[in-house]
Amino acid sequence: MATIQDVLTAALAHHQAGRLNEAAAGYRAVLDAVPNHADAAHLLGVAHLQAGQPAEAERWIRAAIQSNRRAPDYHDNLGSALKAQGRLDEAVTAHRQAIRLRPDFAQALYNLGNALDALGRREEAVTAYRQAAARRPGYAKARFNLGNALTALGRRDEADQAFRAAIADDPSFVEAHANRGSLLLSLGKAVESNAASARALALRPDHPTALTNRAAAFLAAGDAAAADGAARRAARACPDLADARLRLGEALHRANRLAEAGDAYSIALALAPDLAEALANLAVVRQTQGLLDDAERGDRRALILRPDLAEVRSNLAYLQLFQPGVTLAGVLAAHRAWDDAHGAPLRAGWPKPTGKRKTPANGAEPPLTVGILSGDFRRHPAGQFAIRAVEALPAHGIRLFLYANQTEADDLTARFRAVAERWTPVAALSDAELAERIRADRPDVLIDLAGHNARGRPGVFARKPAPIQVAWSGYMATTGMAAMDGLIADRHHVPDGAEVHYRERVLRMPDAFIAYDPPDGAPDVTPPPCLSGAPVTFGYFNILTKLNPEVLRAWAAILAQLPDSRLLMKTKALSCPITAALWRDRLTKAGIDVNRVTMIGASTNLEHMGWCASVDVALDPFPFSGSTTTLETLWMGVPVVTLPGETFSSRHSLAFLEVAGVEGCVATDEAAYVDLAVGWATDPTRLAALRNSLRARMAAGPLCDGDRLAGSLAEALKKLAS
Known part of the structure; x- marks a missing residue:
């Protein structure tokens, strides 16, 4: 047994x-x-x-x-x-x-x-x-x-x-x-x-x-x-052929082979029509190629399949900033739609207010603890706009906790880390985990440097991990979020009366809302190329997403008035030959002779600034103006002709030109835009005078003065938190 x-x-x-x-x-x-x-x-x-x-x-x-x-x-x-x-x-x-x-x-x-x-x-x-x-x-x-x-x-x-x-x-x-x-x-x-x-x-x-x-x-x-x-x-x-094509598309996209990436995503969708990620990625490709309507359709289709895709709804709101005829009211509505879908469900979990900060018995003002969340503590526009002011904030009674939503590091990263009392890598944390981490650190104020842009974490801010939350420098519109208490701006970007179209309280800085940090080793300023007898060259250095029929119509009018002039277009997406061919066709249909146009793709930052110096006059897009590109071009002494509208994103060049003291570049309508561009191009003496003086004026003025901005920013944040 x-x-x-x-x-x-x-x-x-x-x-x-x-x-x-x-x-x-x-x-x-x-x-x-x-x-x-x-x-x-x-x-x-x-x-x-x-x-x-x-x-x-x-x-x-x-x-x-x-x-x-x-x-x-x-x-x-x-x-x-x-x-x-x-x-x-x-x-x-x-x-x-x-x-x-x-x-x-x-x-x-x-x-x-x-x-x-x-x-x-x-x-x-x-x-x-x-x-x-x-x-x-x-x-x-x-x-x-x-x-x-x-x-x-x-x-x-x-x-x-x-x-x-x-x-x-x-x-x-x-x-x-x-x-x-x-x-x-x-x-x-x-x-x-x-x-x-x-x-x-x-x-x-x-x-x-x-x-x-x-x-x-x-x-x-x-x-x-x-x-x-x-x-x-x-x-x-791969048993899942669609997934293999999706990953191939991502690899091609990283290599700036936009058309091939789009083909890979399209094949993925043919194999799996309900693959929302492929639709969303294809929409980003079309956006990068400057095909706004295609991008918007793709985002909307992706959201029908997956209404929970917060990043896609962020991108849809962002796309509204580029559309001709965009209004502040329309921008606010698009961004509030994100908050209604993704922010509102989180409000029940907001911690209860804890009251005002306590002042010590001796009456001395306590330091203000400010957290900053960004994926761009690096050589990126948001980093370059913020670094000088951030470096100066501790001298104005600010303790800095920096939350780095990135894995890359460069010389600018080292500068941010050096000034931080606490540096926390957070790229691996979910929105909920990161919100809990910030809440445990108890900053008085939390600043967002990305908004609805790439590497933004609106899902963190929607959870309200800090009692006061403020948007600054990395996003060029209202966030539309009830969780955001303030938006750092200036009188140029948000003139009096425009506040009603912002969900946040507008905190105006006295000059520009950023302080530019020009790259070390930028090329020396040189005379305007036209002085050497070369044809006048106009330059465009912004992304293709900012181009539309109205901009092309203005360019055609400018080039028609100066038959010997040339146009240089330089932007990363033009590294894709098929995308470049697409835009040659668009220029031709707009009445622009493509034999007068030179197209350049990606390069290093310093090489890019050398290309900026190779033009006589820069042409700003509208209604979404240049920001970093405008500052880089001005740093090389080149005037930027701009046509601002009512939106924040249409007024960057206006703000920078005003603060830098450059006159004669801001148009009131399309006809004036054409006249100003032609006027600059036919006045080489004025071009040479601007080149001789502008860099020194920028360097010595408020546009590059991080300490001046930091003082105003610290005062505004302390008042908001009191």
């Missing part, structure tokens, strides 16, 4: 062979004979977990724990059952209990890391994975997941070390090779990425991630044929 131990041993044999039903039957037989048999209850729970029945697994594992609370394995597997049910906080507690019972329990540490990572608590997950790997030599899975968590945190060099360690533990770990390939691609190491992906493909020739990585690496190396071949193999290998 078989003993209980014999039955348990037979059940274990079935379990180890993968025969879960037979194993479960054996464990039940043991429990029928000995109801409190802890090991049988635990193993029955494990069998249910492996069979995809986590709730039943939890029931039996808890029964085992009732019989024996000191078994670490029981608590660890309970954590796995809870995680499988989405009960992550409980899973963390169970895994921690297993570790308390056995501090060197590597598997429990690994499982703890997985639960913490799923909660978005990645710093804690990193610690758990490191401890798991330290306690079990050769634990490749722990090192692999460590690499994934570090990648999500933006700690890419450490992530590469973790992936390499995982591969050293297990050279056949195909996912480690593939993920390392993705990481190296994000670091701009195309050759190394290609090699890592090749190793993954040697192990699994149909691995879609490795194939897609190779396509992107070939693109970065300029090998279009090899990229196309790899992308096609990825599409064949």
Whole structure:
């Protein structure tokens, strides 16, 4: 007659062979004979977990724990059952209990890391994975997941070390090779990425991630044929062909191959018409190409499929700023629509107001703690607009907590970090997690440098993590959000009477609302090219999204009055030959001879400024004016002819020209715009005089005075918070 131990041993044999039903039957037989048999209850729970029945697994594992609370394995597997049910906080507690019972329990540490990572608590997950790997030599899975968590945190060099360690533990770990390939691609190491992906493909020739990585690496190396071949193999290998095309489109988009990216997204949609992400991405391509109507249609279709896509609704609101005839009332309505859909549902969770800041007994004014959230603490327009004032804020009684929604770093990043009392990378955190993090830091004021732009986090501000929230510099309109208390502006951007069209309280700075930080090493100012006998050259340096038939009509009139003149168009999207051809066709239809037009694509920033110096007069688009491009062009001594409207985004060049003291550039209508451009182009003496004086005036004036702006900004923020 078989003993209980014999039955348990037979059940274990079935379990180890993968025969879960037979194993479960054996464990039940043991429990029928000995109801409190802890090991049988635990193993029955494990069998249910492996069979995809986590709730039943939890029931039996808890029964085992009732019989024996000191078994670490029981608590660890309970954590796995809870995680499988989405009960992550409980899973963390169970895994921690297993570790308390056995501090060197590597598997429990690994499982703890997985639960913490799923909660978005990645710093804690990193610690758990490191401890798991330290306690079990050769634990490749722990090192692999460590690499994934570090990648999500933006700690890419450490992530590469973790992936390499995982591969050293297990050279056949195909996912480690593939993920390392993705990481190296994000670091701009195309050759190394290609090699890592090749190793993954040697192990699994149909691995879609490795194939897609190779396509992107070939693109970065300029090998279009090899990229196309790899992308096609990825599409064949991936069961979800639409997803493979979606990822290929993203790779092509990063390489400025806009038309090909659009084709990839279109194929994805042909394969999966309800793929909202492909619609949204295609809309961004069309927007970048300057096809506004196509972009808007794509965004609206994506929102029909996925009304929860807040980024798409942000983009839809942003698109309104470019439309001819745009009004302040229309801009406010478009942005309030975002808040109605995505902000309003979060208002019930706003913390209750805590009252005014307390003044110490000695009467001294306490420092104001100001948090700034941005993905652009770097060489980006928002960073260049803010850095000088931010560097000066501490001298005006401001403590700075900077929340960096980015993984890149450059010289400007170092300057922001140097002035921050607290620097927190947040790119890996969800909106809810980031809002909780900010709320725990308790800043008096939280500033947004992105709004509805790329890398913006309106979903964080909609949760109201700070008592006072203010928009500044990175977005050129109202945010439309009830959660935003203030908007930093100036009298040029928001003249008296326009406040009614802003959801926020308008805080006007005395000069411009930004302080420009020109790049080190900018080319020296040179005489106007036309002085050397060359034809007069007009320049356009803004994105194609800002162009429309009204702008092209004005350009055609200008060029018609000066038959020998030329036009230089320089913007990143023109790196795509098909996009450039599209715009040559549009110019021709507008009556502009394309033989008089030179098109230039992407370049370095300093090369870009050299191109600015190569024109005599710059032409500003309307109704969305230039901002950084205007400042760069003025820094090179070149006048910018502008036609402002009523919206914030139409008045950048007006503001900068006024503050810099440049006269004769601001038009009141399209005819005046044409006359001003022709007037400048036919007056080389005035052009030369402006070049000789403008840079020095800008450098010495309020347009570049960060301390002056910081003083006004600090005063406005303190008043708002009092």
